Amino acid sequence: MACEIKEKERIGTINPIFTCQPAGAQFASIGIKDCIGIVHGGQGCVMFVRLMFSQHYKESFELASSSVHEDGAVFGALDRVEKGVDVLLARYPHVKVVPIITTCSTEVIGDDIDGVIRKLNEGLLKEKYAGREVYLVPVHSPSFVGSMISGYDVAVRDFVKYFAAKSRNGESNGKLNLITGWVNPGDVKALKHLLRAMDIDATVLFEIEKFDSPMLPDGSAVSHGNTTVEDLRGTADAIGTVALNRYEGGKAAEWLQSEFGLPTIVGPTPIGIRNTDTFLRNLRTLTGKPIPASLVEERGVAIDALTDVTHMFLADKKVVIYGNPDLVIGLAEFCIDLEMKPVLLLMGDDNVNYKNDPRLLAMTEHVDWKMEVVTNADFWELEDRIKNGGLEVDLILGHSKGRFVAIDNAIPMVRVGFPTYDRAGMFRHPVLGYEGAIWLAEQMSNALFADMEYKKNKEWILNVW
Ligand code: SF4
Incomplete structure (x- = not known):
């Protein structure tokens, strides 16, 4: 019995856990003020991503598409980027930052977005938008590499790289x-x-x-x-x-x-x-x-809250966790601290660094029950183990895309991660910090309580604890 890190053995993906790199780049771009990204590719590369953002946050976000069609896919579509930048700047006078985010199709055809940005900087911006503060930032996010996670990581680095500059006096800003x-x-x-x-x-x-x-x-x-x-x-x-x-x-x-x-x-x-x-x-x-003492007290409140539920309800519960890797690992560490037993962690992409992640390596050394960490995973890895592999699961932690595995197999589930759209207001609650620890432990407990009641499984305990 131990923890094993391995890659999914099948070729192909049945019900993916992640979407593609441009989604992560788009998420980074909507975090910047006065910024509208142009996704250089087909319209669907924006439409479905934007829909996911809206479903999760229940808000509307602005993103643009160069809307590449058949002719562009064959002969190149940089003219659409040029027109797109012009239309965007004319339509939105407040916009300063326009990342040009590539996709699978435009990376495959080899559209030179760095070159077209140079051309626009020398031409359109000087001629038609002279005096206006505009930054065109290239973000390369081909979807045949990585996932929305690496797309976010690359885009954040590219934004920082583009703008970060030492001030003239070279002094620290103290931040x-x-x-x-x-x-x-x-x-x-x-x-x-x-x-x-x-x-x-x-x-x-x-x-x-x-x-x-x-x-x-x-x-x-x-x-x-x-x-x-x-x-x-x-x-x-x-x-x-x-x-x-x-x-x-x-x-x-x-x-x-x-x-x-x-x-x-x-x-x-x-x-x-x-x-x-x-x-x-x-x-x-x-x-x-x-x-400060105030945070020591907050920590104490959190420990007290966890103590209320850990021994009686959470200890020994078998948990499956999927989603963004840092979230999955952090949740697994937290569950282990709560004496729960993560039995399966699913990472939705094939990042080779997972197998050397010190947090996962620590689990391989210390865990004394059967636990698998599967990279490049999909939801079939979970479904198959439950339906055909005899995997026993008390609780699932993950985003809404896995809800049917929980529903079909009558396993309680706590919604956490992106995208979560089948429960109200989840984006409002933190999973980070002491406050997040309380929220997570109580959500997990309440999910288990509801399950005890529906299945009439020792539900009387809830009368007496
Ligand atoms: S896989 Fe390619 S075509 Fe599909 S959404 Fe991602 S970038 Fe667009």
Whole structure:
């Protein structure tokens, strides 16, 4: 009995867990203020991604497509990028940042987006938009490599690379770069709360708190991130960088370290008590700011909440977790701390670094029950094990795309990750920090309670605990 890391053996994918690289690049782009990305490819590369964002956040986001058709796929479609930039700038006077995001088709035909950006900078922007602040940022995200995770990672690095610049006086701005990874507005709020409690001034990349946007009297209905060009530029003058996730923002953090020598810490994803403690210690190391008594008390409240449910209800429960890799690993670590037994972790892409991830390697050393980590996985890996392989599962943690595995097999499920659209308001709740630890443990407990009631399985315990 031990934990094994392996790749899915089948060729092909049945019900994928992730979508493709341009989706991640688009998610990064909507985190920037005054930015509308042009996805250079067929319309579907934007339409379905935009729909997922809207389904998850219940908001509307702006993204454009160069809308490549048959002629472009054969003869090249850079003319559509040129026209697209012009139309976008004319239609949206506030737009400053226009990433040109490639797709599978335009990478295969070899459209030179770096070249067309040079041409536009020298031509259209000087002639028609002279004096206007416009940045055209190339983002290469072919979909036949990686997944939405690597697409996000690459795009965050490319945005930082494009803008980051030392100020003339070369002085530090006293701020910390905090690269959040693919999170929810509730997580951003929870992180800001921790930063405020430690009196740390941070540049949050990308700041998406307003993806939970208010309905205001002016009728505005479009959500956008709040990371500005100045924020991105100032990342070079920061006192250091913390990237919460290894696979979503880690590349940008490493680049800032190698280019500007910034002290950098990547991970751990602050899910659960152990990882949140480490995160706060990392903040203290980089900023010199002490961890205040208020956070020690918050930690105590979280531990008390976990104690209420761990021994009686969570211990020994067999859990399957799938989704974004840092989220999956962080959740697995948290479940292990709660004496639960993760039996299957599914990573939806084939990143070769997973098998050397120190957090997973630690599991291979310490776990004493049968546990599998499957990379390049799909939902059939889960379904097949449950239906044909005798896998016993008490709880599933993952996003909404796996809901039918849970429904068909009557397994309780907690929705966590992206995209989650079949439960209300999930984006509002954090999974990060002490607050997130409480929310996760209570969600898992309540899912198990409902299951006990529906299946009449020791439901009387709920009367007496
Ligand atoms: S796989 Fe290719 S065509 Fe399909 S959405 Fe992704 S980039 Fe577009």
